[in-house]
Amino acid sequence: MAQTLRKPEIIAIARREGKVTVDGLVEHFGVAPQTIRRDLTELAESGELARVHGGAILPSTTMNIGYSERREIKQSAKVDIARRCAAEIPNDCSIFLNIGTTTEAVAAELLNHEGLLVVTNNINIALILSGNVGAEVVVTGGNLRRADGGLIGDFAAQTIKQLRFDYAVIGCSALHEDGDILDFDIQEVGISKRIIRQSNQVFLVADSSKFERKAPAKISSLADIDVFFTDRSPTLPFQQFCAATKTRIELCAKR
Template structure:
């Protein structure tokens, strides 16, 4: 298979899994690792991938990956993380779920919880939980962002301020090595910050691809949260920071 024919498949794998490795691609295509390195170098030069040690990831920037592509990133990991997070939320609790494919996965895992009050600015979350007759759903209204059916802006923040929830489950676009949660849309960041201030406990759900990306707007620090649910152990420095902050780290398996 020529390089030109391999490139779309390499990009599809990167969108589906969040990253690609040289060895796995060489085995997948039946070519040498040197050939794959050249492929990745060309894709990086074209701005379609960003090289990292041992492979490549989707490029970071000032705009996020399309929502449908994000749904295809690490779906198994997101499902495992969501199960672990949902286990930490009891029946008869009030919960906030914000915008994101990881929080949508948590909503699916909450579909059999009893007597929940769920507040959300994510229309997709509301549609998922509508199947649970034991769940009261409050949609925090605001400006509809058509790209992901999220509600953002001042009206959304005002609606959230009417609540004090037991648990908030939030996502982010990137997680910096210093423990900062990052995102792309300042309006969504304002909503997330309001959610954190109105929750008794805040959980972050973030798969390992978030550690390999960056985004321009800061939401908060892991030190401001109660727990991180992820699928891969943290680096030594970040793990040490979480211990100092008393932020629990749960690794889904």
């Protein structure tokens, strides 16, 4: 395949999977490793990808990837994460689900749970859980972010402040190996902080592409999380931080 045809496909794979590897692209295109390395170098020089060891990722910016594109990143991993997370949520409890494509996947896995009170600031999650006729679904209200169906702002924050949850399931945009949980939207970060304060147990759901990304706003620390559900082992410093803070890492990829 000509380089002009490979490059758009490489970018499409990076958007779908969160990153690309030299080995994976060699197998995909059937070309030599040096050919792929040259492609990645040129894509990095043009700002379309950022090189990392063994491959490349989407470039870090102060803006998040589009919501429809985020839905396509690591879809199977998100399903695995969501199933494991939902398995730890009992019937007859209150739960908050925040904005995110992985929290939407968790919502889909809760359709057969009974006796749930679900509060969310995500219109998409409310629509998903409308299929669970035994669940009471409460939407916070707030300013609608049309790009992803999220509800943010003071009204949403004040609604959350008046409630208490047995469980919260939150997502994020990026994870730093020092334990920081990061996002792009400062208003959304404020909502997530409030959710964590109002919940007895907090579950973080984030696939391994978040290890490779950067975002400017800190939500919280892994020290405030009870269980971190992901699909791949994080770096050793990240694991050591979780061990020190007694945050359980639950690996959810299919064996």
